[in-house]
Amino acid sequence: MTLPTPPAPGLPTVPGTVAVVAPYADRGAYAHEIGRLGGMCVAVTLPDLALPPAYASAAVADDYRDRIVHTPGLRHTVKRLRRYGVCAVVPGGPLGVQLAERLAHQLGLPGGDPATSLRRRDRGAQAAALAAYQVSAVDSLRTLRLSQAVQWARFRQKSVYVVAAADTSVRGARVCRTTAEIRSAWRERYRAAHEEAGEPAMVIQDYVPGSQYVVHSVSRPGPDGIPEHLVTEIYSGDGQLMGRGALAHRTISLYTLRVLTALGVQSGFVRCRAAWPPGRGPVLLAARAYPHASGGPGRPDLGADPFRPYRYAAHSALSALPVTCHGDSHVPAVRP
Structure with a gap:
């Protein structure tokens, strides 16, 4: 360059x-x-x-x-x-x-x-914007509720990323394969999102290989x-x-x-x-x-x-x- x-x-x-x-x-x-x-x-x-x-x-x-x-x-x-x-x-x-x-x-x-x-x-809003413009995006859910995230992941029946919605949070996405892993990642990143962003919303999205x-x-x-x-x-x-x-x-x-x-x-x-x-x-x-x-x-x-x-x-x-x-x-x- x-x-x-x-x-x-x-x-x-x-x-x-x-x-x-x-x-x-x-x-x-x-x-x-x-x-x-x-x-x-x-x-x-x-x-x-x-x-x-x-x-x-x-x-x-x-x-x-x-x-x-x-x-x-x-x-x-x-x-x-x-x-x-x-x-x-x-x-x-x-x-x-x-x-x-x-x-x-x-x-x-x-x-x-x-x-x-x-x-x-905001990662959740970004996925929604791409979908609205018919640009290829990762299926995801933006939510404040862990139960909703777990339900969505069970429906998807595949590995998922769990990450804070706001880009102010420095914690990266964590790949989760089980409900227990989702709960653990959610709690850790939820606390971090509040501390680092003041915005506790989370995004759960399909894992992309x-x-x-x-x-x-x-x-x-x-x-x-x-x-x-x-x-x-x-x-x-x-x-x-x-x-x-x-x-x-x-x-x-x-x-x-x-x-x-x-x-x-x-x-x-x-x-x-x-x-x-x-x-x-x-x-x-x-x-x-x-x-x-x-x-x-x-x-x-x-x-x-x-x-x-x-x-x-x-x-x-x-x-x-x-x-x-x-x-x-x-x-x-x-x-x-």
């Missing part, structure tokens, strides 16, 4: 201020990458009482030019952001997706429709406002970067473009995890509408450079610069 390089001294830079909402785990990566492009970052943080218990001691890196504490209602925050003349509002982590979209909408900036925000931050892939993409409005999506890189389950000339790369990319459209993605970085079961095409397991860098080098969702996603996200936010990819040939942005 050939990454966009920062402007050299004496070359024009991209002016602009980007507001990053709830960047509690980015280690200043967004501010660093925006600064490399000649822009500036301000952080929008949530009041302490609005944070889930797991974020009680969360801190924002010192790299941000200013910190704006969001208060109930949008008026105060929007007024502060207008003073900075922000050109984009982006989520800095899972807690920032919904608020970033609401702020962007109020400021007249690119962003997803706040009315459909759940599609971009086969290879898994992590797909990174960026989106931005085209000249006439219709979003343009670009798959920047695909990693296999063992963390290997897939060559762009591979047939599988094209198949997964085209599927991802349909997913982004179904989820209502208008701008910014999105990370999708997809599976490719035998005898079937790719299916989405989950999507996250923000970059993430925890875990270190070698992770299949990060590649060799753990801050690479922020680099793409920064270029997408300061959309005067194109995002370019390496490969056997140039692959342009694709419109839905």
Whole structure:
């Protein structure tokens, strides 16, 4: 992957201020990458009482030019952001997706429709959205009740995943084959979902065999406002970067473009995890509408450079610069 390089001294830079909402785990990566492009970052943080218990001691890196504490209602925050003349509002982590979209909408900036925000931050809503758009998806159930989940799994008569619905929870999906395993996974993840997300809803979905892939993409409005999506890189389950000339790369990319459209993605970085079961095409397991860098080098969702996603996200936010990819040939942005 050939990454966009920062402007050299004496070359024009991209002016602009980007507001990053709830960047509690980015280690200043967004501010660093925006600064490399000649822009500036301000952080929008949530009041302490609005944070889930797991974020009680969360801190924002010192790299941000200013910190704006969001208060109930949008008026105060929007007024502060207008003073900075922000050109984009982006989520800095899972807690920032919904608020970033609401702020962007109020400021007249690119962003997803706040009315459909759940599609971009909830696994259950994502499966429903894909089904509505006739995009291949995993059969699943979003519920608050363990008994309902157990009943659904018995009806399916196959192995299932149990996972928190909200993408704010960091606990991964657990494969369960028996009712006892479902109950155990549910209790563990239910508690974690409350601590990490403040949202206890759970998703139980069919287990999908086969290879898994992590797909990174960026989106931005085209000249006439219709979003343009670009798959920047695909990693296999063992963390290997897939060559762009591979047939599988094209198949997964085209599927991802349909997913982004179904989820209502208008701008910014999105990370999708997809599976490719035998005898079937790719299916989405989950999507996250923000970059993430925890875990270190070698992770299949990060590649060799753990801050690479922020680099793409920064270029997408300061959309005067194109995002370019390496490969056997140039692959342009694709419109839905």
